[in-house]
Amino acid sequence: MQRAGIKHGAIKNAMSIDVEDYFQVSAFAPHIRREDWDSLPCRVERNVDVILGLLDEANAHATFFTLGWIAERYPQVVRRIVDNGHELASHGYGHQRASDLTPEQFRHDITRAKRILEDLGGVAVRGYRAPSFSINQNNWWAVEELENAGYVYSSSIYPVKHDHYGMPDAPRFPHRPNGANGILELPPTTLPLLGRNLPAAGGGWFRLLPYSVSRWMLQRVNVEDQAPCMFYFHPWEIDAEQPRQSGISAKTRFRHYVNLQRMPGRLRRLLTDFEWDRVDRVYLKP
Numbered sequence: 001m002q003r004a005g006i007k008h009g010a011i012k013n014a015m016s017i018d019v020e021d022y023f024q025v026s027a028f029a030p031h032i033r034r035e036d037w038d039s040l041p042c043r044v045e046r047n048v049d050v051i052l053g054l055l056d057e058a059n060a061h062a063t064f065f066t067l068g069w070i071a072e073r074y075p076q077v078v079r080r081i082v083d084n085g086h087e088l089a090s091h092g093y094g095h096q097r098a099s100d101l102t103p104e105q106f107r108h109d110i111t112r113a114k115r116i117l118e119d120l121g122g123v124a125v126r127g128y129r130a131p132s133f134s135i136n137q138n139n140w141w142a143v144e145e146l147e148n149a150g151y152v153y154s155s156s157i158y159p160v161k162h163d164h165y166g167m168p169d170a171p172r173f174p175h176r177p178n179g180a181n182g183i184l185e186l187p188p189t190t191l192p193l194l195g196r197n198l199p200a201a202g203g204g205w206f207r208l209l210p211y212s213v214s215r216w217m218l219q220r221v222n223v224e225d226q227a228p229c230m231f232y233f234h235p236w237e238i239d240a241e242q243p244r245q246s247g248i249s250a251k252t253r254f255r256h257y258v259n260l261q262r263m264p265g266r267l268r269r270l271l272t273d274f275e276w277d278r279v280d281r282v283y284l285k286p
Contacts, residue, residue, distance in 0.1 A: 011222045013229040014186070014283065015062035015276040016089075016155065017051060018129060019044065019070055019077070022236035024095045026132045027252045028245055034094070037069070043242055044070055047235035048077050052084050054264070058271035062086050063279035065129040065155075065232075068093035068113035071120055078120040087278040089127035090114050090151070097134035098142045098156070106142055110149050127279055129232075130156035133188070136167040143177050143185075153184040153284065155230060160190055160199050168197060173227055174283060186283055189229040191217045202232045207259040211266050215273055222274075228282050231270070238263045 021044040023032050032040070048064075055062055064081045066088060071078045082088055092098075093113040098106055110128060117125045128151045135142045135156040146154055157177075159170040172190050176182045188201030199205045200217035218229045236242055240260040248256075 010275045011226070011228050012275045012277050012282055013218070013222070013231060014279045015055075015060060015271075016129070016230065016232045016279055017048075017062055017064045018091055018232060018234050019048065019064050019066040020091065020095055020131075020234060020236070021070065022239070022242045022256075023245075024067070024069075025234075025236070025256065026095070026097060027256060028248065031245060031247050038073075041243060042074070043239055044235050045074050045077055047239050048080065050238055050264070051235060052080060052086075054267055054271060055086070055276075056084070057268070058276070060271050060276040061278045061281070062276065063089050063127060065089045065091040065127065066117060067091045067095055068116040069095070071113075071116050075120045078117065082121045082123055087127070087280050088117055088121045088123055088125055089129065089279070090117055090125050091129055092131055095131045097132050098130045099134040099136065099139050103141050103145060107145050107149065110146060110151070114149060114151070126152035126284075128154045128156065130154070133158035136170075140177075143183060147178065147183045151183060153186055153279070155186045155188065155232075155279070157185055158188050158190075158199070158201075160197050172197065173225075184283070186230055186279065188232055189218065189221055191220060201230055203234075203237075204255050204258065206233065206266065207237065207263055211269060214266075215270070218274060229274075230279070231276075233263070233267070238267070 021042055023040045064086055090113045093109045114125050128146055133156055157167050157170045159172050161168045174186050177185050190197035191200045206214050221227055221229050
């Protein structure tokens with residue numbers, strides 16, 4: 001079988017990074033108070049610089065779904081993303097799940113983040129990703145709110161079954177939930193196997209599974225579906241030296257910390273084995 005690393009004529013895939021810090025992940029919310037965020041050591045600037053270096057080594061570009069909270073405090077991170085030719089997109093302002101907000105609160109969050117990012121980056125922000133992929137059939141109003149706020153696409157509906165998120169019956173490939181003139185939804189990549197969609201898009205599964213399994217799943221989507229993949233990860237996932245949280249469950253500890261030390265090497269292989277670009281250039285018409 002031809003190896004995916006031979007890039008000539010290969011399908012171009014979308015690489016995305018959710019720019020948030022270790023203390024902002026949803027699983028830590030019961031243990032870390034939001035009002036304490038400013039007092040915790042922030043690692044995001046250093047980690048984004050490492051990611052920019054990895055992308056530069058591979059001559060690849062990506063989309064950075066960035067929190068407005070991060071952008072306000074580390075505007076230099078936003079400028080480096082844009083100056084290096086990557087796409088700046090929104091992860092909302094304060095990493096609150098869409099499913100935990102009222103329509104009015106969600107509207108405020110997504111418009112505030114868009115305004116901050118555009119002011120700092122000097123570019124139009126067209127994309128959005130909900131924290132924890134928290135748009136589903138129970139808060140469908142969020143899709144219309146994104147359209148009204150001026151977003152062109154979203155990557156917020158994950159067609160998997162998961163204890164914290166997911167909409168298993170949602171389409172696996174790009175679609176417009178509100179009709180032909182509505183926002184474009186770009187789901188993270190999944191692979192149907194044994195009657196269910198398996199996550200193939202990154203995150204904790206990419207750290208847990210052998211790299212060869214992840215590569216096989218992505219390659220299968222490229223070859224058999226003739227479709228690009230949507231991959232994602234977080235800056236804290238490349239940082240094995242981040243402060244460790246106490247008082248969390250064994251399940252949360254495993255999910256968050258498994259194979260952090262292997263992540264940079266796996267990303268280097270991934271960036272070599274496949275062709276990667278910004279989300280807008282992979283999915284949006286010029």
